[in-house]
Amino acid sequence: MAVLPIRISGDPVLHTPAAPVIDFDDTLRTLVSDMFETMDAAPGVGLAAPQAGRPLRLFVYSWTDDDDVLHRGVAINPVLWITPTTTDELDEDEESEGCLSFPGERFPLRRAERVILQAIDLDGEAFEVETGGWLARIFQHEYDHLNGVLYVDRLTHPHAKAAAKVSRKNSWGVPGLSWLPGRDHLED
Template sequence: MAVLPIRITGEPVLHSPAAPVERVDDALRALVADMFETMAAAPGVGLAAPQVGVDARVFVYDWTDEDDVHWRGVAINPELLISPLALDELDEDAEAEGCLSVPGERFPLRRADRALLRATDLDGEAYEIDAHGWLARIFQHEFDHLEGVLYVDRLAHPYGKAALKAVKRNSWGGPGQSWLPGRDHLED
């Protein structure tokens, strides 16, 4: 297993839909193992293959909820159904989100409170998870990566403008930029 470099916004693989996974094989299992190691080193609660430069519809997640239930898995060729978005005012703290491909930045983003994930695991078995709260947010965030969308692309004003300024301030937005968890120090 290895910690992989995480691509930063501007890398083309992050901004286009990922290719379907054709087969579950040893190469995919090795990639998933590396993704789990990379996610833990970052640290993060989810990581999509495009974030490590791989054009494949796969993401991993690892999170413990408020009831101390541990959610850890891999989603291959996922489908995601979400509930309607709440219409109340955005909570800047409770709905703040970050991304390993926009390192050190956090902005509030409205997400659906419920998401139904349908995917395949590393054994080639189909599964389904009805997620609520933060787990639903994780699934939506990682699924977006597979669609070529970063969370900063979804931000409403004034947060979208602040995100663009952060990208410019950090000289991101072009290809070839990455950081290596465990070696590169990034501000949270």
């Protein structure tokens, strides 16, 4: 197992729709294992293959809910069914989100309260998870990565403006930038 470099906003692999996983082999198993290790080291609650520089439709997730139930798994070639979002005022504390590909920053973003995730596991078995709350947010965030969308791409004013300023200040938005969990600096 290995910790993989995490690509930073601007790398083309993050802004391009990922390809379906076709081969369920040892290479895929190693990638998934490395993605779990990378996510845990970051630390994060999800990691999509494009964030690790692999343009494949899969993500891993790991989150413990308020009842101490661990939700941990891999979703390969997922389909996500999303309920409509509310038009209520955005709660900047409860709806704040971060991303390992936009490291160290958090911005509020409206997400659907409930989702249904349909995917395949490492053994090629189909599964379905119907969920709400934070796990639904994780699934939406990671699913966006598979479609070439970062959460900062969905932000509205004034948060979009603040994210753009952070990107410029950090010289992000260009190909080739990454960071390695466990180190304090960004690599290029």
